[in-house]
Amino acid sequence: MAWVILVIAGLLETAWAGLLKTAAAKPGPGIIALTVVLIAASMMALALAMRSLPVGIAYPVWTGIGSVGAVTIGWLFYGEAISLTTLAGLAFLVTGMVLLGLGGNH
Template sequence: MPWLTLFIAGLLEIVWATAMKQSHGFSRLLPTAIMIVTMIGSFWLLAIAMRQLPLGTAYMVWTGIGAVGSFILGIVLLGEPLTLARVIAACLIVSGILAMKLAS
């Protein structure tokens, strides 16, 4: 169950990071509100997952899900560049997450 909780926390991190971008420096109310609510939810679920998972593992997985998910959404929704170097970097993050998961 802590892994599912951590995964959902990571998904919420993707949402709040995307909403932060869409808030245009907190000048748009709806994206700012979405960011605040999902940020609180993400941190809360991360804290719950950390009750049973090691700090380093939980934090790395959480940030990795957020980073890679935000990378993908940036490309798909925001037209950010898809370059070989960026894909390699994302693959390295995913491989680090998998290695951390296997090690714990």
Template sequence: MPWIYLAVAGLFEIVWAFSMKQSEGFTRPGPTVVTIAAMIASFALLSLAMKSLPLGTAYTIWTGIGAVGAFLVGIAILGEAASAMRIVAALLIVAGLVLMKLSAPA
């Protein structure tokens, strides 16, 4: 169950990153409320996952899901650049996440 908590926490991190961008510096109320709610949900689920997962593993995977997810949302929704170097960088982050998961105690 902690891995599910961690994955969903990472998804909420993507939501809050995107909604923070949409809030335009917290000047738009709707996206600002979504940002705060998603942050709370993300932190709460991360804290549940950390009850049984190592700190380094949980935090690295949480931030990695958020980073790669925000990168993909930026490309898919916001029209940000998808250069070869940016894609390779994202793939390296994913490779690191896989290695962290594989190295975590059972």
């Protein structure tokens, strides 16, 4: 269950990163408030996952999900380019997250 919560935390991180980009371009109280709520929810879910998962696994996986998600959001919604170097970096991130999950104490 901790892994499911960790994935949810990572997806929430992806959501707030995307909203932060929107809030920077078009600031308003609603979008800023929603961004803050998503940040808090992401942190709370991460903390909940860390009850069962070691910090050395949970935190890197959380940031990795957020990184992959942020690049994807930037590409899909903001027209940001993805280079082959970026794709290679994402592949390394995903590989690292899988290895952390397989090698962790759980």
